[in-house]
Amino acid sequence: MANASNSQWLDEQLATAQKLMRENKYAVPHAVAAAYNRRTKTIAVDMNNGASFSFPPHLAQGLEDGKPSQWADVQLSPMGTGLHWPQLDADLSVQGLLEGLFGSHAWRKAHAARAGGVKSEAKAMAARLNGAKGGRPKAAR
Numbered sequence: 117m118a119n120a121s122n123s124q125w126l127d128e129q130l131a132t133a134q135k136l137m138r139e140n141k142y143a144v145p146h147a148v149a150a151a152y153n154r155r156t157k158t159i160a161v162d163m164n165n166g167a168s169f170s171f172p173p174h175l176a177q178g179l180e181d182g183k184p185s186q187w188a189d190v191q192l193s194p195m196g197t198g199l200h201w202p203q204l205d206a207d208l209s210v211q212g213l214l215e216g217l218f219g220s221h222a223w224r225k226a227h228a229a230r231a232g233g234v235k236s237e238a239k240a241m242a243a244r245l246n247g248a249k250g251g252r253p254k255a256a257r
Contacts, residue, residue, distance in 0.1 A: 177219025178206025
């Protein structure tokens with residue numbers, strides 16, 4: 117008998133959630149579609165209000181090492197508030213993406229630290245030229 121009441125309770129909760137979702141369809145921004153665009157090499161997200169945005173997958177946590185076939189396998193969360201890539205086990209918040217947050221705080225911090233440590237011949241040459249000019253200018257006091 118407990119299963120019947122649990123089932124009824126779950127059905128009522130689902131009906132309430134669906135009603136709220138219908139009522140708030142345009143009140144809360146959420147994604148209605150997402151796809152990988154092979155031509156532009158970006159993930160394109162269409163919103164419920166008619167707006168859309170896109171981003172290159174290599175900027176996002178969990179997507180940076182993926183392949184086009186994996187990026188193309190993107191799913192929306194039931195409420196349209198998140199994106200999920202099952203092949204990469206990666207999830208991103210639509211709200212976070214809209215705010216320019218492409219990963220967790222710890223990931224962004226580590227990512228920023230790596231960006232400053234990039235080594236290239238061009239960077240080495242610029243450093244040598246700057247050194248020949250006396251190095252960095254002294255800070256103004």
